Amino acid sequence: xxxxxxxxxxxxxxxxxxxxxxxxxxxxxxxxxxxxxxxxxxxxxxxxxxxxxxxxxxxxxxxxxxxxxxxxxxxxxxxxxxxxxxxxxxxxxxxxxxxxxxxxxxxxxxxxxxxxxxxxxxxxxxxxxxxxxxxxxxxxxxxxxxxxxxxx
Amino acid sequence: xxxxxxxxxxxxxxxxxxxxxxxxxxxxxxxxxxxxxxxxxxxxxxxxxxxxxxxxxxxxxxxxxxxxxxxxxxxxxxxxxxxxxxxxxxxxxxxxxxxxxxxxxxxxxxxxxxxxxxxxxxxxxxxxxxxxxxxxxxxxxxxxxxxxxxxxxxx
Numbered sequence: 001x002x003x004x005x006x007x008x009x010x011x012x013x014x015x016x017x018x019x020x021x022x023x024x025x026x027x028x029x030x031x032x033x034x035x036x037x038x039x040x041x042x043x044x045x046x047x048x049x050x051x052x053x054x055x056x057x058x059x060x061x062x063x064x065x066x067x068x069x070x071x072x073x074x075x076x077x078x079x080x081x082x083x084x085x086x087x088x089x090x091x092x093x094x095x096x097x098x099x100x101x102x103x104x105x106x107x108x109x110x111x112x113x114x115x116x117x118x119x120x121x122x123x124x125x126x127x128x129x130x131x132x133x134x135x136x137x138x139x140x141x142x143x144x145x146x147x148x149x150x151x152x
Numbered sequence: 153x154x155x156x157x158x159x160x161x162x163x164x165x166x167x168x169x170x171x172x173x174x175x176x177x178x179x180x181x182x183x184x185x186x187x188x189x190x191x192x193x194x195x196x197x198x199x200x201x202x203x204x205x206x207x208x209x210x211x212x213x214x215x216x217x218x219x220x221x222x223x224x225x226x227x228x229x230x231x232x233x234x235x236x237x238x239x240x241x242x243x244x245x246x247x248x249x250x251x252x253x254x255x256x257x258x259x260x261x262x263x264x265x266x267x268x269x270x271x272x273x274x275x276x277x278x279x280x281x282x283x284x285x286x287x288x289x290x291x292x293x294x295x296x297x298x299x300x301x302x303x304x305x306x307x
Binding site for chain 2: 028031032033035037047048049055056057058060061062064065068073077078080081082083085087088089091116136141
């Protein structure tokens with residue numbers, strides 16, 4: 001299992017691949033973001049997004065799952081206090097295949113929580129044409145493998 | 153009508169309240185964020201958050217859900233008064249998203265949006281970018297989520 005000590009700056013962890021289906025786009029949008037371009041191909045084509053496109057929050061949610069399945073499941077994650085920025089750079093359309101990676105930017109021990117450190121990542125998601133569709137940075141809390149070492 | 157005419161900068165608009173049931177928290181998390189503290193109340197006790205709590209992305213999606221419901225009503229109201237509602241488009245992203253407190257099972261979150269500024273988009277004539285501050289406050293008056301958002305608007 002990956003712990004705080006493993007996340008050295010520059011290390012990169014692949015996200016799991018994700019097939020984006022029309023059904024899932026419509027299902028997410030129906031519950032959380034029922035705008036026409038997220039609900040039908042026709043309305044999506046008529047919008048500046050150019051087709052049935054995922055809600056930005058759906059793209060972020062899919063990224064979360066891609067990260068979980070890619071590497072987070074095998075880590076000592078304790079969750080995250082937030083996202084420094086996230087850019088939805090291109091529409092994510094039905095039929096797209098997404099992939100990407102999380103790269104460590106920096107890490108530090110938390111004084112307020114012994115045994116836990118904060119690891120900051122750059123996350124990048126691309127479509128099947130290699131176009132960057134989403135980019136963001138965020139810190140994730142990770143438990144140390146060796147707490148004594150941390151305290152020393 | 154432009155958005156700033158409807159909601160001038162600094163005016164906070166309450167968009168709605170969402171109750172986060174354990175069932176909804178687990179249903180969302182099983183699809184998108186199956187970390188133990190989002191899917192298993194028992195396991196959650198051994199993590200920093202200390203109890204079953206919503207994925208931060210679920211909290212954000214909840215903001216969008218109340219916003220769209222608010223906006224659809226607002227558009228209908230304006231049209232009913234014979235006014236042209238602002239033509240809002242997609243968002244290019246957000247920054248400074250903070251999950252300030254966990255949203256635990258049973259919490260209710262009241263969301264709001266506030267326009268900060270609007271400016272023309274240089275790359276696309278007749279299009280504006282609106283910067284907003286969005287937040288969510290729980291039933292105890294604690295802010296659980298806050299971010300700076302953007303939304304396009306067409307003239």
